Amino acid sequence: MKLGVLFSGGKDSVYATYLSKKAGHKIECLITINSENKESFMFHTPAIEKTKIQSEVMGIPLITKKTKGEKESELEDLENAIKDAVKKYKIKGIVTGAIKSVYQASRIQEICSRLNLECFNPLWQKDEKEYLKELIKENFKVIVDGVFAYPLDEKWVYREIDKKFIEDIFKLNKKYKIHPAGEGGEYETFVFSCPLYKRELKVLEKKIKKEGENSFRGEFEIG
Numbered sequence: 678m679k680l681g682v683l684f685s686g687g688k689d690s691v692y693a694t695y696l697s698k699k700a701g702h703k704i705e706c707l708i709t710i711n712s713e714n715k716e717s718f719m720f721h722t723p724a725i726e727k728t729k730i731q732s733e734v735m736g737i738p739l740i741t742k743k744t745k746g747e748k749e750s751e752l753e754d755l756e757n758a759i760k761d762a763v764k765k766y767k768i769k770g771i772v773t774g775a776i777k778s779v780y781q782a783s784r785i786q787e788i789c790s791r792l793n794l795e796c797f798n799p800l801w802q803k804d805e806k807e808y809l810k811e812l813i814k815e816n817f818k819v820i821v822d823g824v825f826a827y828p829l830d831e832k833w834v835y836r837e838i839d840k841k842f843i844e845d846i847f848k849l850n851k852k853y854k855i856h857p858a859g860e861g862g863e864y865e866t867f868v869f870s871c872p873l874y875k876r877e878l879k880v881l882e883k884k885i886k887k888e889g890e891n892s893f894r895g896e897f898e899i900g
Contacts, residue, residue: 680797681706681762682772683755683785684739686728688812688819688838689774689800689858691868694735695815696799697772698873705766706738707731708758713745724822724867730899734874738766756788763792770795776803777860805857809843818870818877822895826863828853831893833864834885869899 680697684690684707698704709728732739740762744754762768771789775782775798782798789796800808812819819838824830828849836842849855855863870877883897 678702678770678795679705679766679768680770680772681708681740681759681766681768683774684709684728684732685774686724686731686867687774688817688866688868689776691731691774691871691873692808692812692815692817693772693774693797693799694737695817695871695873697797700799702770702772702797704737704772705768706740706762707735708762708771709739709741710751710755710758711741711743712751713743724865724895724897727867727899730878731868731874734876734878736875740765752784752788755785756792759788759792759794763794768794770797772797772799774800776800776805776808776858777856805860806843806847808858809838809846812838813840816870816872817868819866819868820895821864822867822897823865823893824863825865825889825892826855826861827891829855829864829891829893831885831887834893834895835883838866 680702682694694704711725729739740758742754742758744751771794773785786796821833821836824833846857850857878899881898881900886894886896888894
């Protein structure tokens, strides 16, 4: 089936793309919503502008749309972007990287129902530990590009998801209820390499910006 992917450049949307392609679907386009609101209920914001480079190394066209990120109007912007994808690429369904967020999954399903599209959530209700282990097994190089919850701090920014990361994040899950896969927005990620890429992306320069008491965002250039 011809599909479009709601794409943020983070581990969930990239892995959902990978699983959908592996299942035999044809990924016609990526759809990125660039939100001005860092507290958006729907959309990942760190490094969102870098999805253009990811689409290039994947060889998949990218549709982008800006939104102010206001709670309900951002859904209208998303629906308009999906309509553009239907018109331009004749897609028959949408892929999401939702794992546990009923808010995200239900609203995307509503949009798909209105547009008569299938909605695929290949990561839905996936066990978090198995999911993180799968990323490593399938040769995904995933870096944390922002942390937004106590007790995560600047030391977590630019960490790669590896065996030690999984051990450490599950310790925090046990003690502080941090979601191990960052589903609650505790941390965000960026995929530097995976089987979908023609080449690995490299960090050219980087820094860490403190935005709040427990909010640190990576600012980096890639090539």
